[in-house]
Amino acid sequence: MNPEPDLAPQILDELDRVLRSPEFASAGKVGPFLRFAVERTLAGDREALKESVIGSHVFGRAPGYDPKVDPIVRTEARRLRARLDEYAARVQPSVRITLPKGGYVTAFEIRPVAPPAPAVPVPEPPSPPASNPAWRHPVTALAAAAVLALAALAFYYVPKTGTRSPLPVLTTITSYPGFQFHPSLSPDGNQVAFIWTGENGGPANLFVAPLNGGEPRRLTTGGRGEASPVWSPDGSRIAFVRRGKGLIIIPAGGGEERILVDSAYASQLDWSPDGRSLAFADFPPGSDQPALFLADSLTGTRRLLPNTSRGLYPAFSPDAALLAFARCDIGNCELYVMPATGGEPRQVTRQRSTILGVTWNPAGQEIVFASRRLGASTLWRVPATGSGTPELMPSAGEEARYPRFGAKRSASPRLVYEQGISDSNIWRQSLELGKDGPLKFTGEPHRLIASTRVDSSPQVSPDGRHIAFISTRSGFEELWTVDINGGHAVQVTQMRAQAMGSPRWSPDSSRLSFDAVSPEGRSLYIVDAAGGHPRQWTAPNVAGRSSWSHDGRWLYLAQFDSKHVAQLERISTTDQAQRSILTSDGGFESFESEDASTLFYIRDRELRRMPRDGGPSTAVLPGTLIAHGWWGLAPGGIAYVDLWDPALYSVPPVSKGKKKVTYLDLKTGQRRQLGTIAGDLIGVFPDFCIAPGGRQIYYSVLEVSVSQIRLIEGF
Secondary structure, rough: OHHHHHOOOOOOOOHHHHHHHHHHHHOOOOOHHHHHHHHHOOOOOOHHHHHHHHHHHOOOOOOOOOOOOOOHHHHHHHHHHHHHHHOOOOOHEEEEEEEEOOOOOOOOEEEOOOOOOOOOOOOOOOOOOOHHHHHHOOHHHHHHHHHHHHHHHHHOOOOOOOOOOOOEEEEEEEEOOOOOEEEEEEOOEEEEEEEEOOOOOOOOEEEEEEEOOOOOEEEOOOOEEEEEEEEEOOOOOOEEEEOOEEEEEEEEEOOOOOOOOOOOOOOOOOOOOOOOOOEEEEEOOOOOEEEEEEEEEOOOEEEEEEOOEEEEEEEEEEOEEEEEEEEEEEEEEEEEEEEEEOOOEEOOOOEEOEEEEEEEOOOOOOOEEEEHHHHHHHHEEEEOOOOOOOEOOHHHHHEEEEEEEEOOOOOEEEEEEEEEEEEEEEEEEEEEEEOOOEEEEEEEEEEOOOOOOEEEEEOOOOOOOOOEEEEEOOOOOOOEEEEOOOOOEHHHHHOOOOOOEEEEEOOOOEEEEEEOOOOEEEEEEEEEEEOOOEEEEEOOOEEEEEEOOOOOOOOEEEOOOOOOOOOEEEOOOOOOEEEEOOOOOOOOEEEOOOOOOOOEEEEEOOOEEEEOOOOOOOOOOOOEEEEOOOOEEEEOEEEEEEOOEOOEEEEEEEEEEEEEEEEHHHHHEEEEEEEEEEEEHHHHHHHOOOOOOOOOOHHHHHHHHEEEEEEEOOO
């Protein structure tokens, strides 16, 4: 019996109400403390509810700190209990959440609802006795019903001591230093293949580890961009993607590699249950959108599956009849199912949110996928028929992604997934300014904005007084501002959107534009910098990255055209009906020049320029590939960070080591290096900003970024 679909949503809904209440809205870290305790209790993850773990995860203490010296968790627990009591006395909730003294496992009291007034009895014809004699006596029936009700509650009340809980069992399989990601269970369910950056955070290689403990065994060396391993159905081989090299097959025990396909996108791949085919994503000739392919596992002969444009994360059903996959626009994905040999896809979800991995349960009835439907990436399950709505799997916790079931059918199927832990902070670096623009870095970089969650996308206001940024410190991506020295943080939005990004200031520093993802898609919004209700400014067809004209009359942004190609568009800031399309051959992320005559923008990673009102464009830096979000206008020129990795033929999701910051003088065409940025930089976020006047740059560094492999049993 698994009451998770009945009670977990009720408990999580009440948790959301508690965190929005006056008792918790301005309670600092007490709210995140409560969310962490509730989610870990529902997951049965008692290891995470130790004082030292809570101190690290919630309050930002260094791993291994001494709780006896720093009693922050005990102090905040007393505040948490007091606020829960105040809330319960005021609201009288149907689900009361408490934190019993002596531990950090939460308890849940489901309060009875007053029964309706009794109806006037109506005589009914006699009915035959029930087949089960236990239900013949009314007292017996009521007692049995009470026992069942108490048993259901017992699933969600986790005592400090007692017998084994029937909740799903959550186990950590790997917790090595660095990243462990893209796990795949062996067909017998006893081993896991995964990618690991090694103890020193070096190149990523393919490893195999037993689930019952033991040293991991490395199968590849050199770390050349390995990703997405999957076992052959007989367990003898493992296929994986090597970025820039293609689809590789290696014996499961190690040995000589074989290149099966010389080109493959570094996304999930899957082996058909009969062992004959591998499904993977790649770019068809002449297209910049990925699609799905099938490759013969012996010969490597590949064929394109029609109707799979923008397809990622293919997964075969256990009977090999169907193929599930995600179809994604920038940040917006839906789950589809189609015949495995090709055919018309059938839409399963209507969520418009990021998907990070797809897998079938061994019985073939449900599909489990990772999604950012609630902000952080969590696991969801949905009937493969598409007849139901997705249900949250709270036992997996936050930042769960790339789930994979084992192929073995059993009463207790096993699911592995990757769980990430991230903390990025915003830094400031001063520049020496000459008559022709910035000359070089001066002084040391300074961490300016910090929390225990992800702080990204900094933008300095034109008046130089405030910084806008995106942060997950409230549990969701929201828009925040601080003063120019990093103080007085204010949460500007409370939209709880599936994703939010790319804040940009109006020229008078009074408003902010940003894009956010709702169930309908990604739209552009405008909000007063002091706060208030954001106004949706476009329909949900936005590719993202807005910017303001210098006179404040226009917003530049990228919109998808009828062929789903991002094109630059200009829209009035006072009348949404006034708009014009500026490009026909693609464009993304643009800024108006200092004299407002030119528009600089990115097309296919190439920096280009054209007249502000549209017209022919030319390349600014031919042959130089620019990362979205890592460039901007500086006095007299353009500054950019070199994140392109030629070995991977792309901008990595996370760039490590020192990265050059270069200034291009637009008058002379000369380039000079301003300095280097050290740390892990997120290549998919717009994490770079040049302050007005060009005397500082701001950027986000991923200071804590680790992941581990976890296992769930007993659904």
